[in-house]
Amino acid sequence: MAWPREPGCGIVSYVLLFMCLAQLQCHFHALAMLDPLDFLALQSIRKSLKDMPGSDFFSSWDFTAEPCNFAGVYCDSDKVVALNLGDPRAGSPGLTGRLDPAIGKLSALTEFTIVPGRIYGSLPQSLSNLKNLRFLGVSRNFISGVIPEHLGGLRNLRTLDLSYNQLTGRIPPSIGALPELSNLILCHNHLSGSVPSFASHTLTRLDLKHNSLTGSLAPNSLPPSLQYLSLSWNNLSGPVDRLLNRMNQLNYLDLSLNRFTGIIPPHIFSFPLTNLQLERNQFTGPVQPVNQVAIPTVDLSHNEFSGQISPMFSTVENLYLNNNRFTGRVPSNFVDRLLAARIQILYLQHNYLTDIEISPTAEIPVSSSLCLQYNCMVPPIQTPCPLRSGKQITRPTAQCNAWRG
Numbered sequence: 001m002a003w004p005r006e007p008g009c010g011i012v013s014y015v016l017l018f019m020c021l022a023q024l025q026c027h028f029h030a031l032a033m034l035d036p037l038d039f040l041a042l043q044s045i046r047k048s049l050k051d052m053p054g055s056d057f058f059s060s061w062d063f064t065a066e067p068c069n070f071a072g073v074y075c076d077s078d079k080v081v082a083l084n085l086g087d088p089r090a091g092s093p094g095l096t097g098r099l100d101p102a103i104g105k106l107s108a109l110t111e112f113t114i115v116p117g118r119i120y121g122s123l124p125q126s127l128s129n130l131k132n133l134r135f136l137g138v139s140r141n142f143i144s145g146v147i148p149e150h151l152g153g154l155r156n157l158r159t160l161d162l163s164y165n166q167l168t169g170r171i172p173p174s175i176g177a178l179p180e181l182s183n184l185i186l187c188h189n190h191l192s193g194s195v196p197s198f199a200s201h202t203l204t205r206l207d208l209k210h211n212s213l214t215g216s217l218a219p220n221s222l223p224p225s226l227q228y229l230s231l232s233w234n235n236l237s238g239p240v241d242r243l244l245n246r247m248n249q250l251n252y253l254d255l256s257l258n259r260f261t262g263i264i265p266p267h268i269f270s271f272p273l274t275n276l277q278l279e280r281n282q283f284t285g286p287v288q289p290v291n292q293v294a295i296p297t298v299d300l301s302h303n304e305f306s307g308q309i310s311p312m313f314s315t316v317e318n319l320y321l322n323n324n325r326f327t328g329r330v331p332s333n334f335v336d337r338l339l340a341a342r343i344q345i346l347y348l349q350h351n352y353l354t355d356i357e358i359s360p361t362a363e364i365p366v367s368s369s370l371c372l373q374y375n376c377m378v379p380p381i382q383t384p385c386p387l388r389s390g391k392q393i394t395r396p397t398a399q400c401n402a403w404r405g
Helices: 014-031 036-048 101-105 125-129 149-153 266-270 311-315 332-339 397-404
Strands: 049-051 073-076 079-085 095-098 111-114 118-121 135-138 142-145 159-161 166-169 183-185 190-193 205-207 212-215 228-230 235-239 252-254 259-262 275-277 282-285 297-299 304-308 318-320 325-330 345-347 352-356 369-371
Touching: 036 049, 036 079, 036 101, 101 125, 125 149, 311 332, 325 332, 352 397
Parallel strands: 079 111, 095 118, 111 135, 118 142, 135 159, 142 166, 159 183, 166 190, 183 205, 190 212, 205 228, 212 235, 228 252, 235 259, 252 275, 259 282, 275 297, 282 304, 297 318, 304 325, 318 345, 325 352, 345 369
Antiparallel strands: 049 095, 073 079
């Protein structure tokens, strides 16, 4: 009796037949190790994207091989748990195309990122199916449309970075309700509406700058856990003093280029800040820090602050107080620290200051800049000022008399 001829195995005995079948089974298992749903999802994602010229990220995506060995694909058992699309090295051209809704089929995914490139179209609604997702980063592409409301259902999400895209519409309140959110970065988009309240007690970074957000901030809308807060280049308004009083863990604060009003709480200058940017708002009132200010850079310019300049600011390395309504004499300790090169920038132009004790022959260190023009005094020393300060050396007498009156 002749045994049947098996393709690829030859004429075999019982033993050889079982060995051949075992080999085929092992080979099949190696290729089918990944969950079939994940396998098909990766195929769909690949078909909707391609490398930009100069990028070869997808060169390893050969679906006759094991997908868990693809560039940017990380598996645990038979499931994809992380997907990092694109070459992360600086200067990489990135990818182009659309995000396929099949991304929502990767049910075990905890991390999804795409490097900067030319990804366009909207964010798939199916992202809301990724209930294990902790990190979602799709920045510096051309994503348009709105932020899906259902992203608020991703209760494990810790970081959401959609910055530098073309997103429109509001920030869904459901995003603010995410209980584990630590980092929300939506800067440089076209978002409108108000800033939602945030429920997370672990939120440390909130970056919403360069949008078109409006409205005011409720005193309890942001958690005191924040360490980084940037809301600059929006159209936000109203007072923030009660809100800021609670933010004593901040190390970076930028509220510049808005329409905020009211006073600044004195205690803010005692926070562990490295940078304080409040310029170009409508803040008013005196500014009186409780202690010597240890913040390296403080910018209060282009507001409506008034009263005398506090000597507590003399320890600031870069101080911008220009274009306000400060009056009186410049404290002498400013001059001492400026001449000792302990102050790098001291901009006092466009105020109502009346005196500064500095010798006309004093030499300002090369590393330091002082601007005094357009005050209610003739500057005792001539120093170069920014071009935007104008050419007038002193403020008209009539303005100074009216202000004193």
